[in-house]
Amino acid sequence: xxxxxxxxxxxxxxxxxxxxxxxxxxxxxxxxxxxxxxxxxxxxxxxxxxxxxxxxxxxxxxxxxxxxxxxxxxxxxxxxxxxxxxxxxxxxxxxxxxxxxxxxxxxxxxxxxxxxxxxxxxxxxxxxxxxxxxxxxxxxxxxxxxxxxxxxxxxxxxxxxxxxxxxxxxxxxxxxxxxxxxxxxxxxxxxxxxxxxxxxxxxxxxxxxxxxxxxxxxxxxxxxxxxx
Numbered sequence: 001x002x003x004x005x006x007x008x009x010x011x012x013x014x015x016x017x018x019x020x021x022x023x024x025x026x027x028x029x030x031x032x033x034x035x036x037x038x039x040x041x042x043x044x045x046x047x048x049x050x051x052x053x054x055x056x057x058x059x060x061x062x063x064x065x066x067x068x069x070x071x072x073x074x075x076x077x078x079x080x081x082x083x084x085x086x087x088x089x090x091x092x093x094x095x096x097x098x099x100x101x102x103x104x105x106x107x108x109x110x111x112x113x114x115x116x117x118x119x120x121x122x123x124x125x126x127x128x129x130x131x132x133x134x135x136x137x138x139x140x141x142x143x144x145x146x147x148x149x150x151x152x153x154x155x156x157x158x159x160x161x162x163x164x165x166x167x168x169x170x171x172x173x174x175x176x177x178x179x180x181x182x183x184x185x186x187x188x189x190x191x192x193x194x195x196x197x198x199x200x201x202x203x204x205x206x207x208x209x210x211x212x213x214x215x216x217x218x219x220x221x222x223x224x225x226x227x228x
Contacts, residue, residue, distance in 0.1 A: 008084045014093055015079055021097045022072040025104055029061050029068070032109035059191075060112030060128075064104055066198045067132070071100060071139065074169065074201075081165070082146055083154040092142040100135020107131045115191065125187035129180030129194065136173030143169060168205035172197070 034057070036050040037043070043050070082089075107128040114124035146152040147162050175197055183190035 057112030064108035096138040125183035
């Protein structure tokens with residue numbers, strides 16, 4: 001069921017500003033991809049070689065593009081549940097946008113440049129995961145404040161729907177933090193985990209959680225009273 005509420009002008013301004021930050025950040029990711037030119041010092045390798053040797057940068061671009069895109073989609077879903085905004089929510093959103101969105105082109109470029117370097121790929125993978133973890137924590141903090149502390153959500157948002165969002169979004173920063181720890185031992189495995197996490201969150205996780213909750217309660221609701 002879609003949630004309808006009276007539009008708060010401040011919510012609309014927050015959404016518009018946030019969309020702009022997402023759009024700029026996701027566009028800046030492409031700047032980490034090098035455009036080969038015939039005048040480059042290594043042009044004698046051939047164009048095909050110059051293109052294919054950038055596969056790490058392509059991987060970092062796709063991974064981060066999808067990560068930022070998923071964050072945008074979930075941010076949109078979150079703010080659709082809010083009926084109003086307050087000063088604290090505005091600043092939490094700014095902190096989240098600063099770390100979890102606007103800064104992401106930096107760790108993406110670092111990961112693409114250093115992945116595969118024996119002495120540096122651990123630092124690159126840990127740096128990427130650490131920024132992703134902090135961004136995820138700020139996203140959850142923003143949701144927790146709006147949904148539970150300040151109670152900014154629409155009255156039409158049921159407790160079950162609120163819980164479904166919390167269950168769906170809550171584990172994400174913990175998973176990224178665990179993968180960041182793994183990066184200290186195996187950077188490639190950690191990056192593979194980042195990719196797998198992105199694929200999971202491409203699914204409508206809150207909706208799937210809510211559906212699973214309904215199905216788990218259906219058998220008990222169909223059972224009649226137990227005789228003495």
